[in-house]
Amino acid sequence: MVIGQVPRVVIAAPASGTGKTTVATGLMAALTRRGLAVSPHKVGPDYIDPGYHALATGRPGRNLDPWLTGEDLVAPLFLHGAAGADVAVVEGVMGLYDGAGSGEFASTAHVARLLEAPVVLVVDAARQSRSVAALVHGFASYDTRLRFGGVILNRVGSERHENLLREVLAESGVPVLGAIRRSDAVATPSRHLGLVPAAERRAPAGEAMEAAEALVAASCDLEAIVRLARTAPPLTVHPWDPASAIDSTAGVPDLAAVLGPAPDAVPAAVPADVRGAGPDGVTVAVAAGRAFTFGYAEQAELLSAAGAEIVTFDPLTDETLPAGTRGIVIGGGFPEVYAADLAANEPLRKEIAAFAGPIAAECAGLLYLARSLDGLPMCGVVAAEAEMTGTLTLGYRDAVAVRDSVLTGSGERYRGHEFHRTAVRPAPDRPLFRWRGGADGFADGRVTASYLHLHWAGAPHLAARFARACRRGAVPSR
16 A cells, blocks of 8 residues: 555544444444454544444554644544554544634534545434434535545434435535434443443443444444545655654753663663663653543654653452563553542552652643542642532643643743643642643653643654653662
8 A cells, every 4th residue: 555545534523423433443344344444533632432433443543633733643643543454534623614613613614624534424313304404404515625535424313204304405516325223222431520430330331332333233334435535536645654753852851850870770771862662761651541541642652762661450349560660651541430449459559659650740740749539548649629510620731831741841932731620729939831821730850740642743752851851760669
């Protein structure tokens, strides 16, 4: 296959709640069942949908977000994730033209244009007939730079309803690629931040996945969708490469002054360069399991390219850190759901509290590092108490690091995303990040903990600095 020539299709919708995730995931599973290697992608910062994508395809679910990584990286990151795939399915976010703020930057339409991919619109056809044609016409004609490849009708009531819809849509010239009847078998439970992650409900999620696959396979023209995906032209960019991204950070200033002198326990022969696999590599322990399911695949790939060996651990069940741990990464998830079990694992909490190496924590990681979560004891690394609130904090942040840390340099700009219903008190007296109308983040010479989710592919020096810090850091665990 020519570099950049990956068959691809974007599954979009007029709005959230139309069944886009069910259709996209069911399509991924149906194509995989037919022997195709399917590359799954999700527009936007969401972590939950990619977990279901991975379950459907057996490949990592990957995010495409121009806000977090910059639009120039969208196509290269897509090609990196789609390497070796027969077809790629990209699930959109919100409504087709809904982007960051009032514009369409980082919208599904924006990403579809960057990928030069045909769009299939999933329309909730319940309680309407001819009006569907007006809706489809409006979306198809709103931006002539997009190529509409067809529509999938969802929640169709009956055969008569389907025939009527097909008749009125024939006038619009947009092909109907599927008509899906209402079904409760594919329902996925939700809670305070959306769908329950697949990693928390593996057996039920698998059953729902099989139901979605069967529904889409029986209701959609899979061959026509694959033919449409193959009409996408080759992309004229090279795939993103984590090793090259790490190499590009060679000129980024080190933060040795923040970390202090390297302990005597670190061998003097360790090279100053970021790279270094084998005996010069360092073990980075990444939190996983049901309580910590959020993370972008490229973060681990960058750390590996920087010479780290990635080993996962489950704070719910593992009483010790992996042997040889020199750095800890704790991403997002739902520790508030498992607070009692996390609190009960006292041996691990105490080991993390005493750990003298670098720690990078985001959102759920911040809660776990706090002194307590909803009154239950946590690790106590961060001098704050965490608790659930009734307020949803959600949105992109154009942030500036206002102090040096194990990851950031003062004055550096970062684009991130917040998504939580918790708060930590007291707020940091010297926050790590500031943005218009807000501030956040705890930091000292070895720890960063913030609500801000960052996509490290957009700032690969984060991985480079963390790897350096791990080499300079404390005596390995055990």
